Amino acid sequence: MNAISFVHEQLSGKKSYPKFKAGDNVTVNYKIVEGSKERIQSFKGDVLKIQGTGATVTFTVRKISDGVGVERIFPLLSPHIDGIVLNKVGKVRRARLFYLRERAGKAARIKEKRV
DSSP: OHHHHHHHHHHHTOOOOOOOOTTOEEEEEEEEEETTEEEEEEEEEEEEEEEOOGGGOEEEEEEEETTEEEEEEEETTOTTEEEEEEEEOBOOSOSOOGGGGGOOGGGGOOOBOOO
Protein backbone atom coordinates (compact mmCIF):
# COMPACT_ATOMS: atom_id res chain seq x y z
CA MET A 1 0.00 0.00 0.00
CA ASN A 2 2.90 2.37 0.69
CA ALA A 3 4.26 1.91 -2.81
CA ILE A 4 0.92 2.79 -4.35
CA SER A 5 0.55 5.96 -2.28
CA PHE A 6 4.16 6.94 -3.02
CA VAL A 7 3.62 6.66 -6.79
CA HIS A 8 0.32 8.55 -6.51
CA GLU A 9 2.01 11.44 -4.70
CA GLN A 10 4.80 11.56 -7.28
CA LEU A 11 2.37 11.67 -10.21
CA SER A 12 -0.11 14.12 -8.69
CA GLY A 13 2.56 16.79 -8.19
CA LYS A 14 1.23 18.15 -4.93
CA LYS A 15 2.58 21.64 -4.29
CA SER A 16 3.89 22.60 -0.89
CA TYR A 17 2.87 25.92 0.60
CA PRO A 18 3.90 27.52 3.89
CA LYS A 19 1.70 26.79 6.89
CA PHE A 20 -0.67 29.71 7.44
CA LYS A 21 -3.80 30.34 9.48
CA ALA A 22 -6.45 32.99 9.99
CA GLY A 23 -4.91 36.37 10.77
CA ASP A 24 -1.77 35.85 8.71
CA ASN A 25 -0.87 38.25 5.92
CA VAL A 26 -0.20 36.35 2.69
CA THR A 27 0.46 37.07 -0.96
CA VAL A 28 -1.26 34.67 -3.36
CA ASN A 29 0.26 34.55 -6.84
CA TYR A 30 -2.57 33.47 -9.14
CA LYS A 31 -2.41 32.61 -12.85
CA ILE A 32 -4.82 34.66 -14.96
CA VAL A 33 -5.64 33.49 -18.49
CA GLU A 34 -6.69 36.24 -20.90
CA GLY A 35 -7.32 34.80 -24.33
CA SER A 36 -4.14 33.03 -25.34
CA LYS A 37 -1.96 34.97 -22.89
CA GLU A 38 -1.23 33.91 -19.33
CA ARG A 39 0.05 36.16 -16.55
CA ILE A 40 0.53 36.02 -12.80
CA GLN A 41 -1.40 38.43 -10.59
CA SER A 42 -0.65 38.80 -6.90
CA PHE A 43 -3.32 39.30 -4.25
CA LYS A 44 -1.94 40.46 -0.90
CA GLY A 45 -4.14 40.53 2.18
CA ASP A 46 -5.14 38.97 5.48
CA VAL A 47 -6.52 35.44 5.73
CA LEU A 48 -10.05 35.58 7.16
CA LYS A 49 -10.73 31.86 7.31
CA ILE A 50 -9.67 28.43 6.14
CA GLN A 51 -12.44 25.89 5.56
CA GLY A 52 -12.95 22.40 4.18
CA THR A 53 -10.92 19.23 4.32
CA GLY A 54 -8.98 17.16 1.82
CA ALA A 55 -9.27 18.29 -1.77
CA THR A 56 -11.91 20.95 -1.01
CA VAL A 57 -9.84 23.19 1.25
CA THR A 58 -10.43 26.87 0.53
CA PHE A 59 -9.19 30.03 2.18
CA THR A 60 -10.51 33.59 2.07
CA VAL A 61 -8.16 36.57 1.73
CA ARG A 62 -9.29 40.17 2.37
CA LYS A 63 -7.56 43.36 1.34
CA ILE A 64 -8.47 47.03 1.20
CA SER A 65 -8.23 48.46 -2.33
CA ASP A 66 -8.90 52.22 -2.71
CA GLY A 67 -10.88 52.26 0.52
CA VAL A 68 -13.08 49.34 -0.51
CA GLY A 69 -12.79 45.90 1.08
CA VAL A 70 -12.16 43.11 -1.43
CA GLU A 71 -12.42 39.44 -0.48
CA ARG A 72 -11.40 36.54 -2.64
CA ILE A 73 -11.79 32.81 -2.06
CA PHE A 74 -9.00 30.55 -3.30
CA PRO A 75 -9.06 26.74 -3.51
CA LEU A 76 -5.82 25.59 -1.90
CA LEU A 77 -5.18 22.78 -4.38
CA SER A 78 -6.03 24.83 -7.49
CA PRO A 79 -3.63 24.44 -10.41
CA HIS A 80 -3.97 28.20 -10.99
CA ILE A 81 -2.20 29.09 -7.74
CA ASP A 82 1.44 29.69 -8.63
CA GLY A 83 2.60 30.24 -5.08
CA ILE A 84 1.73 31.54 -1.63
CA VAL A 85 4.11 33.80 0.29
CA LEU A 86 3.68 34.25 4.06
CA ASN A 87 4.38 37.92 4.85
CA LYS A 88 3.36 38.28 8.51
CA VAL A 89 2.10 35.94 11.21
CA GLY A 90 -0.89 37.52 12.93
CA LYS A 91 -1.74 37.39 16.62
CA VAL A 92 -5.43 36.45 16.74
CA ARG A 93 -7.62 34.37 19.04
CA ARG A 94 -10.25 33.26 16.55
CA ALA A 95 -10.40 30.94 13.54
CA ARG A 96 -12.79 33.17 11.57
CA LEU A 97 -12.20 36.91 11.45
CA PHE A 98 -15.49 38.20 10.08
CA TYR A 99 -15.46 41.10 12.55
CA LEU A 100 -12.84 42.80 10.34
CA ARG A 101 -15.56 43.50 7.76
CA GLU A 102 -17.18 46.12 10.00
CA ARG A 103 -13.91 47.78 10.96
CA ALA A 104 -11.94 50.41 9.07
CA GLY A 105 -8.57 52.11 9.42
CA LYS A 106 -6.43 51.32 12.43
CA ALA A 107 -9.20 49.26 14.04
CA ALA A 108 -8.92 46.75 11.21
CA ARG A 109 -5.24 46.06 11.80
CA ILE A 110 -4.00 42.73 13.12
CA LYS A 111 -1.06 42.69 15.51
CA GLU A 112 1.99 40.76 14.41
CA LYS A 113 3.08 37.78 16.48
CA ARG A 114 6.58 38.14 17.87
CA VAL A 115 8.91 35.26 17.12
